[in-house]
Amino acid sequence: MNEMQWDLSQLVESTDKAYIINRLEEMVAEAGAMREQYKGKIGSLDAPGLYALLEAQDSFSLKYEGVAMYCNLLYSADTTNPEAQHLNDAMRRAGTRAGQQLAFMEIEMGELLAARPELVRAPELAEYHHLLERIQRRAPHQLAEREEQLVMSKDQNGIDAWSQLQEDWLSTRTFKITIDGEEKVLPYGQIIGLYEDPRREVRREANSIVYRDLGKDEIMWASALRSICADHIQMCEWRKYPSVLTQSLISNDVEEEAILALMRTVENNVEVYRRYLRVKARLMNLPRLGNWDLIAPLPNDPGKKYTWSEARSSVVEAYTRFDEEFGQHADDMYGQRRIDAEVRKGKVSGAFCASWLAGQSAFVLQSFNGLVGDVYTQAHELGHAIHACLGSRAQRPSNYEIGSCIAECGSTFGELLLTEHLLSNSASNAEKQAVLCKVLDEFGMAAFQVSARYFFEQSIYGAIKAGKFLDGETLSSLWTAARDRIYGDAVEWLPEMKWEWTMKLHYYIPNYRFYNYPYVFAQLFVFAMYRLYREQGEAFVPKVKALLSAGSSRSPGQLARELGFDITTEEFWQKGIRQAEEFITQLEKIQ
Ligand SMILES: [Zn+2]
Incomplete structure (x- = not known):
């Protein structure tokens, strides 16, 4: 293992395949037991009873988060590994089965809150106040359980199929392009990389070929x-x-x-x-x-190139200049081996950050080629990781279901901090212009x-x-x-x-x-936040921390x-x- 590979063994007590499969089975069984305990009974819960249920849901998700992440991340790191394929598939199937067992909860909680709206404001439930408001907001639009099941089947063979078709079409298409007199046949994922080619005629041709073909x-x-x-x-x-x-x-x-x-x-x-x-x-x-x-x-x-350690120090310094704790969380991600940045065959493309709430941390995947864009991606994903570090320390899992508007705050803010750092370290005007x-x-x-x-x-x-x-x-x-x-x-x-x-x-x-x-929303929100930071300086730091610690509790x-x-x-x-x-x-x- 080298330092550009992550160490997934932190997520589970044992990486033995039989152990993992067994844990997944335990998860389904425990979901079944929760169904036994609560199905048809949520409508009669009082405030302490509802609190106990929400707490049980939270500890259930913390308990099995690691094993589910292990299967998923093992697969993302190498989609061609048969063991990873098997475990990821087993995890998805177990997840669906557990989800089906527990689907009644949202419906019954919605009904309970519709009948007894005062529960939303009950002092015993203060911690879950906004979560309950969100359930309450969804409730009037819910259909009966049978109808919801019908909607799921309708979507599975309708809109899901359109979506799958679109994805399969794009990923199986190839496009012919001639570059420097040489004809190449490229898949969609590769030809779109040419949109950023330094040669203008290559970019033009790549755009033209792709959209002409799509139009057909x-x-x-x-x-x-x-x-x-x-x-x-x-x-x-x-x-x-x-x-x-x-x-x-x-x-x-x-x-x-x-x-x-x-x-x-x-x-x-x-x-x-x-x-x-x-x-x-x-x-x-x-x-x-x-x-x-x-x-x-x-x-x-x-076209400045960065080594792995230069990227690490740029990103960590950018965050540290803003706040020591931010810098520390970012640095821990490297030190604790929670980043997989090595370029490898079989690894999923793109980049992501998966929050690990039970570990009060996260795991980040990217393919690092040393370009400035890769350093930005790293700052972006580590911004998500810092968000997860702060949020998981302050919130329970059900108060950390962050919607898309807020989810990109830590990450985009981090990109601006990196910009500040790169601008102040640029050796030339050309470098500044590029940034x-x-x-x-x-x-x-x-x-x-x-x-x-x-x-x-x-x-x-x-x-x-x-x-x-x-x-x-x-x-x-x-x-x-x-x-x-x-x-x-x-x-x-x-x-x-x-x-x-x-x-x-x-x-x-x-x-x-x-x-x-x-x-x-996220882009303008973060630019506004950054503007406030420039205006208020250090006084603004605790406000950013409070925002990222809030999860979905507000x-x-x-x-x-x-x-x-x-x-x-x-x-x-x-x-x-x-x-x-x-x-x-x-x-x-x-x-
Ligand atoms: Zn992002």
């Missing part, structure tokens, strides 16, 4: 998206959701007012993003960016480009309700209209980019409508109020925009 199957994509969105409208009726946004608002624990203020702020500030795109065009010696230049490196990017463009490219994508996806999704539901038939061309015209609301004429688009909506797998994932605005709106802000106002979101403007000004000043 427009009938399939349009059919999928039309059905998925029509299904959502139908489900909103069944579940009595007042708006197409409601389901996502509930799961993200936010109010519609806040999201509308957020999206208005984005739309009112498109000029800020366009200003950056013009600066970037100038730095690339272009009259205007093509869509294939949006995430391209600058021509003078020195600022990296931050602003990501900001532009998350805050603005993703907003176009939100506008697009809204327009689909509008069109369906107006009785329009959504064929491929109609969807494409909705897509380009949403895109142009953000980009105006600041970017030149290849005509085949009208098919861009086809590849976004989130649109095809079941029960995941409006996956988009939480990214915008809503994002409440957490912002504790920072002194109201997320239902545009004024708050504007603070995030101002921080982006500051970065743009910094970039403009470098000659």
Whole structure:
């Protein structure tokens, strides 16, 4: 084992396969015992009884968290290892069986709180107050147990199948591209890497080939998206959701007012993003960016490489400069061997951080190639890990079910701390420009480009309700209209980019409508937080800690109020925009 590999043996008492399988069986049996004890009886619980149930749920999840993570992470580290495949499969099957045993709990608790709403405020249940509020908010939209089962089967053979088809299609497709006179056949996962190639014509060609090919199957994509969105409208009726946004608002624990203020702020500030795109065009010696230049490196990017230990010290120093404890948590992740960064065949692509609440820590996976982007990924994932360290020390598991709006706070904040560190250690202007463009490219994508996806999704539901038939061309015209609301004429688009909506797998994932605005939320929220940190300095550190320690025990709106802000106002979101403007000004000043 080398220091770029994680040590998963910490998660379990024994890594013996028979022991693991046995633990999984014990988990299913214990779920069965909880069902015996509580099924049909939750409606008659008083406050102490409900407390005991919630506590039992929490200790159940802590007890089996390690073994489930072990199976899952072993598999992520090497998907070709037969033992890992077997254990991961056994874990998933055991998880489904345990989940089925315990599914009645949410329904019965919802019924209990509907009948006795005063329990939500019972002093004995103070610790679970917001958890109960969330159950209460979901309860009116729940169907009967039998109907919920029918919905699951409908989704399994409907929307799940569309999602699987989309994923399989993308992962089995190959694309022919000629680079330097040599013809290559690349899978989707590889050709999209060329979008960041330093050679402009290669980027253009890669974009053109991918979207031309995606457009050829427009009938399939349009059919999928039309059905998925029509299904959502139908489900909103069944579940009595007042708006197409409601389901996502509930799961993200936010109010519609806040999201509308957020999206208005984005739309009112498109000029800020366009200003950056013009600066970037100038730095690339272009009259205007093509869509294939949006995430391209600058021509003078020195392409600095980092060793593993340089990356570690940059990331740890960036966090330590903000706060000793943050730095310590980050450093422990390396010292305790909780990061798997080695590049290996069979390892899953991308990067993630899995919280390990029982160990008050986390595990991080990435493939480290030494590029500045890899150092950013490391800072990002360790931000999640710090979030998990703080949150798990302060909260029980059921108060650590963090919605997407808050989940990216620690990670994105960490990227900004790394930016600060890299800028102050840059040897040249070219290096500084590369760092600022990296931050602003990501900001532009998350805050603005993703907003176009939100506008697009809204327009689909509008069109369906107006009785329009959504064929491929109609969807494409909705897509380009949403895109142009953000980009105006600041970017030149290849005509085949009208098919861009086809590849976004989130649109095809079941029960995941409006996956988009939480990214915008998180980006502007963190930029606003960072702005406050710049203004208030050290005094702001405990506020960030309090936010990351809160888990899901308070809503994002409440957490912002504790920072002194109201997320239902545009004024708050504007603070995030101002921080982006500051970065743009910094970039403009470098000659
Ligand atoms: Zn993340």
